[in-house]
Amino acid sequence: MTLRAACIAMMLCVPAWAHDFHAGIAEVSFNARTGSTEVVHTYMSHDVEALLSNLYQRQFDMGDPDDQAVFRTYLERQFWITGAGKRLPLHWLGMTADTENVTVYQEAPATPLAQASVIHNDVMSDFLADQVNTVNIKEGGATHTLTFDRAHPEQPIR
Secondary structure, three states: OOHHHHHHHHHHHOOOOOOOOEEEEEEEEEEOOOOEEEEEEEEEHHHHHHHHHHHHOOOOOOOOHHHHHHHHHHHHHHEEEEEOOEEOOOEEEEEEEOOOEEEEEEEEOOOOHHHOOEEEEOOOOOOOOOEEEEEEEEEOOEEEEEEEEOOEOEEEOO
8 A cells, every 4th residue: 555545544534523622612691682691602513413423323414403403402401501599591592504613592581691690511521521612701891701621511600
């Protein structure tokens, strides 16, 4: 086997989702116009598809509404916001997906961000040991950032 053929064979054996980092980012903010707290999550499409394929032993297409529903169930188990000792009602508004990113939109209707006290975020960290999730919280004209990983899935907002 030539060196070129060996290199091509090695490249074909690497999973499509393999890369050097695994990260998600979310933004939590208050929309004064609607009176709701809004959450926008963004994850790498190939990480989401690899996670779901691992959990359910089949291929997933994030453009398919049925497959989006599976990811919705997973995300709602892994991400929540609490206030006064109970979960805020995060409603699923929708999701967009392309070859690079999966973006999820949620809101806690008629709920000021001031009512939120703790965020729990272990999205994909149960699957990827090196997953790091960043949450940017926009409140009162300022933004502060929380970082979540497998060892730190829950943190106070303030």
